[in-house]
Amino acid sequence: MKLSTKQKQYLKGLAHPLKPVVLMGANGLTEAVVAEIELALDHHELIKVKVASEDRETKNLIIDAILRETGAEKVQVIGKTLVIYRQSDARKIELPRK
Incomplete structure (x- = not known):
């Protein structure tokens, strides 16, 4: 599922107060x-992950791996x-239309 710009903006707004x-x-x-991360996505759909890496290149590789694995x-x-966002079967978050 590819998110549209409108959907990403909506999710950013929802994610703002999250820890x-x-x-x-x-x-x-x-x-x-x-x-x-899998458990959190199944439960919440929209989560924040704190990536511990000082090097920007390493951080980007870790992010790519997280997206690929989940x-x-x-x-x-x-x-x-x-x-990150992954829609669950329960569909807790209703996204705006593309």
């Missing part, structure tokens, strides 16, 4: 971190905080 649900540690992207869509990246 990061998953905080990556010094070990980087482990299977446990991916599993935690099948989520990137909504926004601000500093070390990644906002």
